[in-house]
Amino acid sequence: MSEQAESFRTYQMLFIGIIIASFTHELKNHLAIIKESAGLQQDIIAMDKKIKDLGALKHFLSSVDGQVDKSLKLISFLNRFAHRMDTETAQLQLHEPLDELIALTTRLANQKIISLEQDFNRDLGPLVLSPAKLQMLVFFLLDEKMVALDKKSIITLRTTKVRDMHAIEIVPQGQESASGNGGGRCPREVLFTFAREMGIEIEIGSADAVTRLIFTESA
Amino acid sequence: MRRTKVLLVDDEVEFASALAERLHYRNYNATAVFNANDAVQVARKEFPDVMVVDLKLPGGSGLEIVEAIRQFDPEVAVILLSGHGSITSKELLESGSITDYAVKPIDIEELVEKIDRAKQIHDAQVIKEGKDHV
Numbered sequence: 589m590s591e592q593a594e595s596f597r598t599y600q601m602l603f604i605g606i607i608i609a610s611f612t613h614e615l616k617n618h619l620a621i622i623k624e625s626a627g628l629q630q631d632i633i634a635m636d637k638k639i640k641d642l643g644a645l646k647h648f649l650s651s652v653d654g655q656v657d658k659s660l661k662l663i664s665f666l667n668r669f670a671h672r673m674d675t676e677t678a679q680l681q682l683h684e685p686l687d688e689l690i691a692l693t694t695r696l697a698n699q700k701i702i703s704l705e706q707d708f709n710r711d712l713g714p715l716v717l718s719p720a721k722l723q724m725l726v727f728f729l730l731d732e733k734m735v736a737l738d739k740k741s742i743i744t745l746r747t748t749k750v751r752d753m754h755a756i757e758i759v760p761q762g763q764e765s766a767s768g769n770g771g772g773r774c775p776r777e778v779l780f781t782f783a784r785e786m787g788i789e790i791e792i793g794s795a796d797a798v799t800r801l802i803f804t805e806s807a
Numbered sequence: 808m809r810r811t812k813v814l815l816v817d818d819e820v821e822f823a824s825a826l827a828e829r830l831h832y833r834n835y836n837a838t839a840v841f842n843a844n845d846a847v848q849v850a851r852k853e854f855p856d857v858m859v860v861d862l863k864l865p866g867g868s869g870l871e872i873v874e875a876i877r878q879f880d881p882e883v884a885v886i887l888l889s890g891h892g893s894i895t896s897k898e899l900l901e902s903g904s905i906t907d908y909a910v911k912p913i914d915i916e917e918l919v920e921k922i923d924r925a926k927q928i929h930d931a932q933v934i935k936e937g938k939d940h941v
Contacts, residue, residue, distance in 0.1 A: 613863070613890045617819055620912035624825035627915055631832050644828075651821045701866040739866050 596782060599774050603724045604673075606773075610695050611666050618655045618662075625652045665691045672720040682747045682754055682803075683708035685719040689726055690745060696731075701739040702762075704730075707746040712754055715806055718786065725782055729758055729790075729799050732772030736797075738763040754806040758799040810836040811926045814855035816846045816872060817888065818864050826859075829915055835922065843872045850876045855883060857925045859909075859918070862889040862896070870904070882932040884925035888913070 625648045632645070668688060683706075690706055697704040726745070733743050741762025748755050783790045787805040792798070813835050817823040823839035830837035838853065840846045843864065850858070858876065860869035873885050884906040889896050896908040906925040909918055 616890045616911055617822070621819060621822045621825070623912040624822050624829065628825045628829055631829055635832055648821070648825055655821075698865055699863065 592781065592785075595778060599728070599778060599782075600720075600724055602773060603727055606696070607669065607692050607727075608666075611662055611692075614695050615659055615662055618659045621655045622652050625649070625655075669723075672723065675719055677716055677718050679714045679716050680719060681710065681714055682712055682756065683710055685717075685723050686726065686745055686747065686756070689723045689730075692723075693727060693730060697734060697743070700734055700737075702734055702737055703742045705742055705744045707744050709747050709749075712747060712749065715754055715803060717803075721782070721786055725779060725786065725788070726756060726758070726801070728772055728774040728779055729801070731774070732776070733758055733760045733797075733799070735772050736760070736764060738765040750800060750802050754803040756801040758801075760797050810834055811857065811922065812853055812855040813837040813922060814846065814850055814853065814858045815839040816841075816843075816858065816864070816869060817861040818842065819861075826913075826915075826918075830919075830922075833915075833919055835919075843867065843875070846872045847875050850880060850883070854880055856929045857884045857886060857906075857922050859886045859888060859922070862887050870899070873905070882929055882936060884929040884932075886918075886921055886925055 628648055629645075665688060669692060672685065672688075686706070686708065690704055694704050730743060730745070737743070737760055741760065744757075744759040744761070746757040746759060748757060750757075780790055783801065787803060789802045789804050791800040791802065793800070813827075813830055815823045815827050815830075815837060817826075817839070818841050820839075820841050823841060827837040827839035838849055838855075840849055843866075846858075846860075849855075858873065860872060862869045864872070869887060873883075876883055885904075887896055887899065887905045887908040888911055889908060890911050896905070899905045900908055906928055907921045909921060
């Protein structure tokens with residue numbers, strides 16, 4: 589395996605690890621809520637407690653349903669994410685792997701009190717690309733922004749055309765974090781190399797700090 | 808006998824509310840709060856015997872809340888909740904930064920045992936320091 593391929597594999601493992609850790613944590617939270625809600629109902633029956641607030645009990649009962657739905661949605665995203673790895677290249681609309689990436693990274697952004705927003709032009713036309721590689725590249729670029737920004741910031745993921753080519757823009761809005769040194773978990777030079785291999789040119793605006801991924805072969 | 812005062816801090820509202828209700832049924836005086844500001848405010852007013860705090864909270868760590876509360880209530884016993892049996896929790900326990908930890912999803916009877924043990928440690932500390940916030 590070439591040094592470059594090895595480096596790619598290393599960061600791909602890191603990416604998958606971060607996503608799985610975040611998802612399993614989220615799933616555990618949903619299971620914890622289900623367990624407590626079910627336990628509360630068991631307590632009421634076992635301890636023969638008088639129900640003071642029927643509304644609250646109904647709320648806990650319906651929350652079990654809600655948590656199961658949320659867990660199923662998470663599992664389905666994780667399953668699709670896992671199957672993306674099977675697909676070397678595919679003809680896709682640009683927003684498709686990004687829709688999934690937003691779902692995969694929202695929890696990480698929430699932990700930093702950063703909002704992740706999307707502004708997808710769904711009429712750009714299809715592209716042939718590796719969805720797994722694109723998700724990884726965009727994830728690490730988003731990660732860079734999340735490290736650099738302070739609480740209550742917004743990051744918008746946008747699909748658009750730049751100089752007549754398909755493009756993804758990562759648009760940060762907010763204050764810079766005092767602790768952020770501008771570096772994410774994958775070094776920028778590594779990301780630029782991955783991008784070049786995928787036929788993507790990365791531009792980072794010096795004034796607006798917008799990161800643009802331009803699909804140079806899509807013109 | 809005064810009921811043990813427990814402060815639950817977790818951003819998962821339904822989890823913390825249901826847990827507080829279950830502790831009430833077991834004769835604890837439990838209050839659930841869902842963010843750092845409320846945790847500090849309630850702790851300043853109530854002086855809980857035991858805090859049960861989620862390790863990961865939006866925008867920070869449960870440990871930052873513990874640190875803030877210990878500025879005015881150094882004796883409060885702390886049970887850290889984590890989503891996994893992390894090395895961090897074990898290290899914090901060994902260093903004495905926390906009284907105990909529990910892994911989510913929790914077993915209520917196990918948590919009750921931990922709260923009782925933590926309360927004993929808290930009381931011993933209060934007697935040693937000659938303070939009481941009843």
